[in-house]
């Protein structure tokens with residue numbers, strides 16, 4: 001069948017003007033597939049706790065620094081922002097041999113080839129765009145990096161070799177540390193108030209998602225998008241911030257905008273998970289002159305333990321700590337305003 005010639009230019013233009021949402025098409029970064037086989041103890045690298053080996057500490061989430069609380073028994077208070085994946089192949093000297101591969105198509109945006117330059121050791125970052133803002137996969141503790149800066153890679157493309165570079169690692173505990181992250185700010189050096197050798201690709205500026213759950217959810221639903229995945233996360237706290245123009249984070253991730261943004265409002269209310277993943281930005285009539293906590297989940301121990309020290313207090317009484325305020329400044333751009341000379 002012959003298409004009317006009038007339609008042809010339209011067909012050519014369409015893919016350029018409408019950014020389609022693409023399926024995640026995630027693949028595991030090594031030959032270790034035990035995550036999908038229901039054998040987490042074979043998937044995660046353990047940490048030593050006394051003489052015992054705790055594989056649970058290789059998971060994403062609050063899995064480390066166990067403390068005993070009055071009301072909730074033992075809880076883990078230190079957050080692990082990624083997955084520690086065990087090697088499946090070692091040579092006779094116990095060096096890991098696992099090839100590391102990109103978890104999805106993207107572009108290499110950062111390489112740290114200096115094993116001593118970071119807690120991550122040798123690491124690299126790949127930027128992915130599935131049609132709803134940039135996401136960044138991070139591969140750490142590598143023995144070797146096999147890609148160049150700005151190189152485009154397909155999912156499954158070899159990018160390096162597993163190792164044990166970085167602080168506090170040894171051959172026994174060699175593993176791949178894998179993260180999938182959102183970016184807090186494009187002005188990280190300004191936020192830090194110091195030059196940053198890693199540009200914006202510093203762990204402090206990357207917000208790690210629950211990537212093991214994402215792998216499993218995407219396997220069950222190949223059409224899953226990350227915004228849809230985050231719909232199932234519940235907020236731990238909400239903060240109202242004065243509204244002064246659109247936030248940089250919602251320019252980057254427009255799906256964070258909920259409610260009616262077309263009319264003026266006094267403030268925005270931002271919702272976060274316990275670990276600090278932004279879930280929504282909603283216009284609010286609340287009058288605030290500085291970031292103020294408007295909601296907190298009621299838990300039975302101190303909020304410090306659940307929020308990486310960003311909140312303090314217990315139960316319904318909570319406030320932002322100094323580090324909590326610094327964290328919120330990622331989104332308010334207070335750091336850049338302070339630097340702008342007055343007009």
Ligand SMILES: [Zn+2]
Pocket residue numbers: 080082083084177178
């Ligand atoms: Zn790790």
